[in-house]
């Protein structure tokens with residue numbers, strides 16, 4: 001498997017620390033608001049990395065943090081007159097809901113920053129003791145000039161001029177000594193901890209270092225984030241962690257590019273700021289967004305607009321229909337291998353090989369999706385004939401589900417009994433040539449959120465998608 005490592009700025013062959021196992025840390029959300037679709041693109045990217053590793057038979061130990069204490073969460077909680085815990089749990093739950101709707105593999109350990117304060121303090125105390133960090137009036141700071149490799153990820157130079165920054169996020173032009181621990185002031189309200197350090201709270205960067213090392217070890221295989229985290233967040237994570245452990249922090253750094261809306265950066269002021277709820281509110285299936293995300297390469301900017309999303313909604317409907325039709329079509333048993341059987345098997349094997357190649361080529365999901373769709377074309381050819389040999393069916397459906405294990409764009413769902421009953425009644429009316437009644441039944445099915453497609457000799461019910 002080849003991936004682009006931001007640390008070496010090269011495509012590299014992936015090699016795990018321990019054979020067959022991967023440790024992976026992904027920077028999670030700061031839960032001060034709903035996550036937007038730009039964040040969701042990043043989370044879908046994490047999911048794709050994990051699924052690709054699983055395709056290559058790795059056992060993946062994946063940790064994702066939930067940042068529930070930082071400048072933004074504290075400010076938000078105070079403004080809303082909620083406790084920090086109450087406020088952040090609200091948005092953490094929405095976040096997990098979004099991941100579920102996007103069919104993200106939840107085989108992940110989610111951990112909250114506030115559950116790991118002791119580990120953060122332990123690291124900070126050692127950094128101070130060894131001279132990498134120092135105490136100032138308002139907190140404890142990391143001295144970037146003490147870490148000789150500072151800048152190795154982002155290319156940022158430490159020029160020796162003195163500056164110190166307390167904010168979690170800061171300008172991307174200059175290296176500064178950054179806050180590891182911020183002493184309490186009135187703006188922090190109830191958000192403070194004591195212990196080995198003076199009353200205060202952690203800086204954002206130390207949180208990820210502590211959680212990554214605690215749950216996955218001092219050196220891990222993969223750390224993922226969005227490109228805007230390279231500096232300062234990830235550069236700072238490396239500095240703290242490696243000064244603390246004297247070991248390499250991460251072997252492979254993987255970063256996903258931004259999402260734009262109509263070519264512009266998403267922002268509240270431009271009124272082009274969307275959440276998954278906004279897309280759902282316009283009638284879109286969340287998986288259409290997933291499909292859009294995986295159809296672009298993670299290292300390219302993804303330009304979002306609703307016209308485009310509509311295209312993916314249509315494609316999603318087609319995928320759903322093809323898979324359901326393949327499952328529904330009549331099966332028969334051919335006694336022995338015939339030409340069609342051998343040909344299907346060969347074609348499918350070739351497609352799966354190409355699919356895997358695409359995925360392993362720095363996660364070329366755009367190309368992988370094309371191969372997945374060509375499997376569905378093969379399936380459509382068969383279903384159009386009105387029946388399929390059992391053996392060919394199983395070859396095709398195994399391949400489709402293997403590819404879908406990586407792309408995650410199809411989820412099976414149950415059609416309610418009453419909808420099935422209506423559809424059967426409609427089929428009966430059609431046979432009796434009572435077309436007006438049949439159409440009324442189709443409308444009724446549609447009003448209930450389902451649609452019906454007629455195939456050779458049968459019909460298929462799917463969810464209704466936007467036209």
Ligand SMILES: [Zn+2]
Nearest residue numbers: 026027224225
């Ligand atoms: Zn990170």
Ligand SMILES: [Zn+2]
Nearest residue numbers: 027028208233
């Ligand atoms: Zn992080």
